[in-house]
Amino acid sequence: MPLSPGADRILVVIPAYREEPVIGSVVASVKEHFPYDVLVVNDGSPDGTSAAARKAGAAVLDLPCNLGIGGAVQTAFLYARERGYEAVVRLDGDGQHEPRDIPSLLEPILRGDADAAIGSRFLQGTGYRGSMPRIFGIRYFRGLIRLVTGYRVTDPTSGFFAIDRRLVDFYSVHYPSDYPEVDTFILMHRLKARAVEVPVRMYEREEGKSSITPFRAMYYMVKVTLSFLINCIRRFE
Amino acid sequence: MNRVTVLSICVSGAFLLYILEMVRRRKLREEYSILWLFGSAVILILSLKQSWLDRIAHAVGIAYPPSFLFLVGILFILLILIHFSITISKLHRMNKKMAQEIAMMKENSRRKSPGGPPGLA
Numbered sequence: 001m002p003l004s005p006g007a008d009r010i011l012v013v014i015p016a017y018r019e020e021p022v023i024g025s026v027v028a029s030v031k032e033h034f035p036y037d038v039l040v041v042n043d044g045s046p047d048g049t050s051a052a053a054r055k056a057g058a059a060v061l062d063l064p065c066n067l068g069i070g071g072a073v074q075t076a077f078l079y080a081r082e083r084g085y086e087a088v089v090r091l092d093g094d095g096q097h098e099p100r101d102i103p104s105l106l107e108p109i110l111r112g113d114a115d116a117a118i119g120s121r122f123l124q125g126t127g128y129r130g131s132m133p134r135i136f137g138i139r140y141f142r143g144l145i146r147l148v149t150g151y152r153v154t155d156p157t158s159g160f161f162a163i164d165r166r167l168v169d170f171y172s173v174h175y176p177s178d179y180p181e182v183d184t185f186i187l188m189h190r191l192k193a194r195a196v197e198v199p200v201r202m203y204e205r206e207e208g209k210s211s212i213t214p215f216r217a218m219y220y221m222v223k224v225t226l227s228f229l230i231n232c233i234r235r236f237e
Numbered sequence: 238m239n240r241v242t243v244l245s246i247c248v249s250g251a252f253l254l255y256i257l258e259m260v261r262r263r264k265l266r267e268e269y270s271i272l273w274l275f276g277s278a279v280i281l282i283l284s285l286k287q288s289w290l291d292r293i294a295h296a297v298g299i300a301y302p303p304s305f306l307f308l309v310g311i312l313f314i315l316l317i318l319i320h321f322s323i324t325i326s327k328l329h330r331m332n333k334k335m336a337q338e339i340a341m342m343k344e345n346s347r348r349k350s351p352g353g354p355p356g357l358a
Contacts, residue, residue: 041340060344062344071333074333075336075337
């Protein structure tokens, strides 16, 4: 992809909690392929996550306590707004997202065709096979998002996306503190943002276990549905 | 006076004094004491003024007037709990904002004094 004039105006954001074993290689992989600034937000992990990220060349924000994924990512948006970055790419710190797909996310934004580009693991036959409840959840949120916002999304829980400055500014003030992904579609809808989906690769987690239990899955569905619907009628100044 | 009324006078009176004392010693902030004070005052007044209690209980169709006191008590507890949930949400928001600011300030001071231990810049 053409390096637009603002290669140094693009920030790659990686939230991390207890990712000491892998965060270094994720940062290094971004740094190896792109000239962009990398910011790791350490969400209060007590291990060596920060040190590993700094060693790999990232700037690090150390949160003094654990804020949850939304609060951590929002800190990065505050940082990006303060320093005037034109676009922000967000990817996971556990190696699930393929950094080489970053250009596909940035392209529609830098061309001015979209305000947000969301990576989807379902757009190309990537052969993703999830468990039954997971697939049910994804279908449910697809339906909910389409019903309320009209966006036709294939991967509603994707945390691999790029957004332009206007969304960064907005998210730095209004961002859900936990489970933010589904909610952001209603926020984008309220802002009349143009969102596109882009095929990306996603891998199984390299280290650690997924934290999903049946109870958490239920809580997730209820909580996300509630905050999604409330965001429809909430006032944003 | 029946026994439940005496009990109610004693309990709500003692409670009212306790809350006032906590506020006086600054262990309880005024704004969080208002609902407690108001609630216990209402119950105390209704316990003392039997005739008022009887009239109100009759008006809302409660056969046994002292049970109206319990209703009032429960309603106040509900109000206070909602008030707490709102306050916790506010604290949560402020706490998040504070943590985010601290993280950015730490990074700023680190940049200004590279090599130095963080926080001592």
